[in-house]
Amino acid sequence: MFIHLRRLRRLLNRVALGLLLLLGVLAAGTVGYHLIEGWAWGEAAYVTLLIISTLGFGRLAPATPAGQLLTSALIISGVGTLFYLLSNVAETFIETSLGLTKVRRMEREIAKLRDHYIICGLGRVGRRAAQELSAQDKCFVTIDADEATVAEARDRGWPAIQGDATHDDILKTAGIERASGLLVTTASDATNVFITLAARIYNEHIVIVARANEDGSEPKLEKAGANKVIAPEAIGGQRMVGLVLRPGATEVIDTLLHADDQDNWLEQTTVSSDSDLRGQSLGAARLEDRTGVRVIAIRRADGTLVTNPQGDELIQERDILVCVGARDQFSELVALAQPNHPTNSLAKA
Incomplete structure (x- = not known):
């Protein structure tokens, strides 16, 4: 699984919590020894650090029952807090390193692709398109701005880039100059027009199929450079009518295509x-x-x-x-x- 920002934030929050708890234990031990044993602030802090790190007392040791009780509490809470902090630091380091390694490997694999397909937007339409390409064993790359959606795509084994597909660097990372087909499937017609324009600039031979969500968007997308414009609602309506009027023919076409x-x-x-x-x-x-x-x-x-x-x-x-x-x-x-x-x-x- 690729580590993503939400998971990384949770790990960093745990590290921050561990640090706060450790500082709290250190402060409590320092104040406690100063008041109970009468040690200087520096001596009290030094002994508290030694106890938390399980290194002992040094030349000082609590002489009163209250001081001994405080020491027992510090051993239990301090060691537990230190273990919590170090385990989360290690988990953050390991998962971040593995995640970055996998991302870099994915980017290297994308850089090798030729005549592949790019899907911009992983909503319902984009996910379905990715499933179809995957089922037919085609090489493709997906782009979406949502980190959870990208993480889910990567978990499925789909090469996925998180970012805004209207940005040139994102399209270039996906290999727009080398791709043979682009599917623009976002829910925003304005976004689809920008993506289509940018893609056509970088690859004049690429086949672009764009999604139109509103009436009147089709000519804009065609002028932007789309070879074909698809309105999902219109396709759905046509297919429903086909299943009512010509069910046999429609089922044959579906069988041959899908x-x-x-x-x-x-x-x-x-x-x-x-x-x-x-x-x-x-x-x-x-x-x-x-x-x-x-x-x-x-x-x-x-x-x-x-x-x-x-x-x-x-x-x-x-x-x-x-x-x-x-x-x-x-x-x-x-x-x-x-x-x-x-x-x-x-x-x-």
């Missing part, structure tokens, strides 16, 4: 400039025979969508092939569509 069924999966890959598929027709490419994957749609570079493509449909550079098949078959398709890109996210599935 289920853990390894034999039925909907994915996509892009045809690169060095692919032998360029210029071939679907029929001549024989993708289903060679990989087991069936192409059900093609998204052209100009945005044109070809659904249910026939055998004479030509495959072009930068085409996005939307396919159905078993998850383990997609790596074979990627090898054909992007032969020189072994780190493509599909190859990890």
Whole structure:
């Protein structure tokens, strides 16, 4: 578990309490010996310190019953207080050191990431997005300003950065220049616009999907640089209507997109400039025979969508092939569509 600020504050409060108790015991012993035994203030404080540290009395020892009773009380309270203080100091040091070590290790791991995804905001939408990426074994980094939320994400094994995602240094720490996708999911449209603007400045090729919480925010987010804008309420309403009007079709789509069924999966890959598929027709490419994957749609570079493509449909550079098949078959398709890109996210599935 990563140590976080709330836990650190609790430990420091315990250390402060231990110090106050120790000073209280020292003051009580000093005053007590001065009044009971008649020792000088310096001698009384010195003997009290020796007793608390379990080193004995030195040349002075209490001669009266009251002084002996005070000594017994100091041994019990002083040693207990000293043990409480030292144990909390040690716990603070150990947990802080381990926590900082883990944070530094996480930052080094993030610095190595390429073509990963970044999630800004770990509310309900952001957590769900992180769960989906984790389930599909994708590399991603999360950002949130709340320390408890970040600690929970780290406990789940998600790389998490605490901070304001509108700040350039936070986005850079998450590897915005190297990321392939950004999900902006905070509950504030103004924050989402700032994050989108900053991300687009640092990475003009990144795919940005932003959340719109209010009517009228969609065009602002698109102007800021978002490729797609999602309104969770609208998506929820559309899905509810789909389940009422077309339950069978909706369930099939949900199964292909979100289920853990390894034999039925909907994915996509892009045809690169060095692919032998360029210029071939679907029929001549024989993708289903060679990989087991069936192409059900093609998204052209100009945005044109070809659904249910026939055998004479030509495959072009930068085409996005939307396919159905078993998850383990997609790596074979990627090898054909992007032969020189072994780190493509599909190859990890």
